[in-house]
Amino acid sequence: MTDALLEVAGLCAGYDATTVLYDVDLSVRPGEFSVVIGPNGHGKTTLLRSVSGLVPARAGTVSLAGESITRMTPERITGRGLVHIPQGDLLFPDMTVLENLMLGAFLCREGRAARNRRLDGVYDVFPRLAERSAQRARTLSGGERRMLALGRGLMADAKVLMIDEPSLGLAPVLVDEVYAQISRIHATGLTILLVEENFSRVRDIADRLTLIENGSVRAAGTVDEVLRDPAVAATYLGLES
Structure with missing residues (x-):
């Protein structure tokens, strides 16, 4: 019997005739900060x-929480509490910050009071979103759009928050700010599965690493366990022994 909240076993997937995974x-265990790392274009x-x-499993x-979600639609999976924040944020540009946030709660079966409490929690993590609640999403800066994407994910009452490369396209100072906010989200007890190419960004916050190479798991374990392999440390993580 596994104690994992999210369990992936023997997963194969791809696009058309191409297999990627x-x-x-x-x-991923409850409350864990799990990070998938690896070179660009290798399947993360x-x-x-x-x-x-979004991409059907071939095998x-x-x-999630002991229930198979393998063949479920993305809507049902989100409704079960597995929330995916993709690359590029994918906001609704002509809707306001508040409207984008409230759409995150669309699948939640709860009353207005509960949604408003969650909205207050999002504004507590991202005060800038509260300041810009009436602004259209397309008027936000890159860092603010990333915050809005994260906030919309929190509105979905996630059990597991999956975040794909939150540093992508941001200036270093904004990356620091976004990662500080992700750390705050994790500190509330939320389980996080995050994809990141830059190991230095996650070295001090990851509970567990999974290294993907050519669509397969090259190494997995705690940071210290993964770093015990000098070839992995030098080739994939940019560290010298």
Whole structure:
């Protein structure tokens, strides 16, 4: 009996005639900050997309809280509490910040009071979103759009928040700010599965690393366990022994 909240076993997936993921195993425990790292184009984004139902699994299983979600639609998976924040944010540019946030709660079966409490929690983590609640999303800066994407994910009452490369396209100072906010989100007890190419960004905050190479798991474990392999440390993480 596994104690994982999210369990991926033998996952194979891809696009049309191309297979991208081969027999991927991944386990995320409740409250864990789990990070998937690896070179560009080796399957990290496809992994998140397959887990969230956007790319159908060709083989293997995905389970959330002991329930198989392998063949569920993305809407049902989100409704179960597995929330995917993709690359590029994918906001509704002509809707306001508040409207984008409230759409995050669209699948939640709860009353207005509960949604408003969650909105207050989002504004507590991202005060700038409260200041810009009436602004259209397209008028926000890159960092603010990233905050809005994260806030919309929090509005969905997530059990697991999957975040795909939050540093992508941001200036270093904004990356620091976004990661500080992600750390605040994790500190509330939320389970996070995050994809990141830059190991230095996650070295001090990851509970567990999974290294993907050519669509397969090259290494997995705690940061210290993964770093014990000098070839992995030097080749993939840019560290010298």
